[in-house]
Amino acid sequence: MVHRSTAMLRRFFILILVGCAAWSAAGPRALGQDTATKEVPVQGGREAGLAAWERVYSVLTHPRCINCHTATNYPQQGDDRHRHLFNVVRGPEDKGVPALNCATCHQGANADSTGVPGAHNWHLATLSMKWQSRDDRILSSAQVCQSLTNRTKNHNLDGAGILKHHEEEPLVLWAFQPGRHRDGSARSLPPLTHDEFVAATRVWVEAGTPCPQNP
Amino acid sequence: METYKLTVNGQAKEVTVDPGTPLLWALREDLKMTGTKYGCGISACGACTVHLGGIATRSCVVPVSLVGDRPIVTIEGIGQDPVGRVVQNAWVSQDVVQCGYCQSGQIMSAVALLKRTPKPTDTNIEESMGGNICRCGTYVRIREAIKSAAQQLT
Numbered sequence: 302m303v304h305r306s307t308a309m310l311r312r313f314f315i316l317i318l319v320g321c322a323a324w325s326a327a328g329p330r331a332l333g334q335d336t337a338t339k340e341v342p343v344q345g346g347r348e349a350g351l352a353a354w355e356r357v358y359s360v361l362t363h364p365r366c367i368n369c370h371t372a373t374n375y376p377q378q379g380d381d382r383h384r385h386l387f388n389v390v391r392g393p394e395d396k397g398v399p400a401l402n403c404a405t406c407h408q409g410a411n412a413d414s415t416g417v418p419g420a421h422n423w424h425l426a427t428l429s430m431k432w433q434s435r436d437d438r439i440l441s442s443a444q445v446c447q448s449l450t451n452r453t454k455n456h457n458l459d460g461a462g463i464l465k466h467h468e469e470e471p472l473v474l475w476a477f478q479p480g481r482h483r484d485g486s487a488r489s490l491p492p493l494t495h496d497e498f499v500a501a502t503r504v505w506v507e508a509g510t511p512c513p514q515n516p
Numbered sequence: 517m518e519t520y521k522l523t524v525n526g527q528a529k530e531v532t533v534d535p536g537t538p539l540l541w542a543l544r545e546d547l548k549m550t551g552t553k554y555g556c557g558i559s560a561c562g563a564c565t566v567h568l569g570g571i572a573t574r575s576c577v578v579p580v581s582l583v584g585d586r587p588i589v590t591i592e593g594i595g596q597d598p599v600g601r602v603v604q605n606a607w608v609s610q611d612v613v614q615c616g617y618c619q620s621g622q623i624m625s626a627v628a629l630l631k632r633t634p635k636p637t638d639t640n641i642e643e644s645m646g647g648n649i650c651r652c653g654t655y656v657r658i659r660e661a662i663k664s665a666a667q668q669l670t
Binding site for chain 2: 401
C-alpha cells in the first residue's frame with residue numbers, strides 16, 4: 302500500500318514538471334502573436350535581456366530616431382542633431398502647425414531627387430516619449446528604458462506592442478532606409494540593421510523588458 | 517520620362533517629366549503656371565507654396581512622382597476658394613505687397629492657416645508664417661492682412 306502511494310506521488314510530480322516545462326516554453330513564443338499576452342520572463346534571461354536592450358538603445362539614440370524624440374518645441378536634423386531649419390515647430394498634434402506642417406515638405410516616401418526624407422505620417426514623437434533633456438542631451442539607457450516601458454507614456458504598449466511597433470511602424474522602418482541628401486550622399490544608418498534591431502527587441506521583450514538600474 | 521495626371525485648380529492636366537522633377541517645375545515649365553515662384557529650391561523660403569491635398573506644400577521639394585491623386589491648388593486658383601478670395605482682398609486693402617515675389621507663397625500659407633485656425637493669435641501667425649520669407653520685410657502688413665481676413669471670415 303505504501304509502495305503504491307509512492308509510485309502515484311512520483312507520477313504526479315512528473316506530470317507537474319512536464320506541465321511547467323511546456324508552459325515555460327510556450328510563454329515567450331506567444332509574444333507578438335497576441336498583444337494581450339502577458340510577458341513571461343525567460344528564466345535566467347535578465348542578463349541577456351539587458352544586453353539586448355543596450356543594442357536597442359544604441360538604435361533609439363541614433364540621430365535617425367532621436368531627432369524626432371525631442372523634449373523641445375522643435376524637431377532636429379542631421380547627424381549633429383541641430384535644430385530643424387525653417388522655424389519648424391512641434392505644433393499641438395506633433396505634426397507642425399497649419400501652413401508649416403511636417404507634410405509641407407515630408408511626403409509619404411523619400412524624395413531623393415530633392416533630398417527630403419519621407420514616410421507615411423511623418424511626425425514628432427509625443428513629448429512623453431522624449432529621449433532627450435530640454436537642453437538636447439540624450440537621456441541615459443535607464444531613463445529611456447523606463448520611459449519606453451511606462452504604459453502611461455508609450456501609448457499603452459506592452460512588450461508585444463513595442464515589438465510590433467519596432468517591426469512595422471513606417472517611421473521606424475524609415476530609419477533603416479532614410480534615403481539620400483540633396484547632394485546624393487546617403488544618410489547615415491543606425492548601428493544595427495532592422496532585422497537585428499527587431500531580434501534584439503524580441504530578446505529584450507521575452508526577458509520581460511528589463512531596464513538597467515539608475516542612472 | 518513618365519507621364520503624370522495632375523488635378524490643378526480643379527482641372528485635369530498631364531505632364532511628361534522625369535519622376536524626380538519637383539512639382540514646381542512641372543507647374544511653371546510644363547503647365548506654364550508661373551504664379552508659383554522659385555525662391556530657394558530647398559523649401560527654406562516658402563515662395564513655391566501650393567496646396568496639395570489641402571495642405572500647404574513646398575512644391576520645390578516634392579517630386580511629381582509623389583503627388584499621386586491629391587488635388588493641387590495654386591495661386592492662380594486660390595481666388596475661387598471663399599477663404600482665398602477674402603485673403604486676397606485683405607492683401608489688396610492692406611497694401612501688403614512691395615516687390616511681390618514671395619507673396620503668392622505668403623497668400624497660400626495664410627489661407628492654409630485660416631482654414632485650420634479661423635481666429636489666429638499673433639503666435640499662431642508667427643509659427644505658421646515663420647517659414648515664409650519676405651526680403652522686403654512686409655511682415656507687419658502680412659500680419660494685419662491675416663487679422664483683417666480673419667475678422668471678415670468670422
